[in-house]
Amino acid sequence: MSAITDAAPPASRRIGAITEVPGSADEQPAGPVETAEEATDPxxxxxxxxxxxxxxxxxxxxxxxxxxxxxxxxxxxxxxxxxxxxxxxxxxxxxxxxxxxxxxxxxxxxxxxxxxxxxxxxxxxxxxxxxxxxxxxxxxxxxxx
Missing domain, CATH: 3.30.300.30 (ANL, C-terminal domain)
Structure with missing residues (x-):
């Protein structure tokens, strides 16, 4: 099942370990990001x-x-x-x-x-x-x- 919504674009979005801010020329690493596969829950x-x-x-x-x-x-x-x-x-x-x-x-x-x-x-x-x-x-x- 999928749903489509009309929402305003986010002010920033996280891609991998980099936070992308629209209109920003300087992108800084935001630190490591764990994916669902990497995260461990004992x-x-x-x-x-x-x-x-x-x-x-x-x-x-x-x-x-x-x-x-x-x-x-x-x-x-x-x-x-x-x-x-x-x-x-x-x-x-x-x-x-x-x-x-x-x-x-x-x-x-x-x-x-x-x-x-x-x-x-x-x-x-x-x-x-x-x-x-x-x-x-x-x-x-x-x-x-």
Whole structure:
């Protein structure tokens, strides 16, 4: 959604670390400016880490899931979710993907108090047992973005 308003132009505007004043020939650095990506909020980081850990535990509790790793980053206003989920070979792949997308992801959004703006989850078939004698073959990955 976008809105256009007719407002008077600002007397000055901040661009990077320089304050631009219309009609001013001498522009002076105004000091470093933190962007949303550079600014760190320890409360947000802790909440995101907890939500990611909780999501991974809940996913691993599903019988069809062999492994799960979830991480949340971004900002409180624009959170992003990345995950890697290993599904057991004996499980119904589509039902398991649906379970994660319909149960785990909404729980993460609820914990964060905001919709996740970008979700990237790699679903793959987890090997039954690790092989000690031959290298593992590459797995097929379903990525939902």
């Amino acid at each position: 409360v947000w980081e802790k909440m995101a880490a907890r939500a990611g850990s909780r999501a991974a535990r809940r996913a691993r509790a599903l019988p069809a899931i062999a492994s799960a790793q979830f991480s949340i980053h971004g900002t409180p206003q624009a959170p992003a979710l990345e995950a890697r989920v290993g599904i057991r070979a004996s499980a119904d792949f589509a039902k398991t993907v649906d379970a994660v997308m319909e149960r785990i992801v909404p729980d993460v959004e609820k914990a964060l108090g905001h919709d996740v703006l970008r979700t990237e989850i790699d679903f793959f078939i987890a090997p039954a047992l690790p092989s000690l004698t031959r290298p593992a073959s590459p797995t097929t990955v379903l990525t939902i973005v």
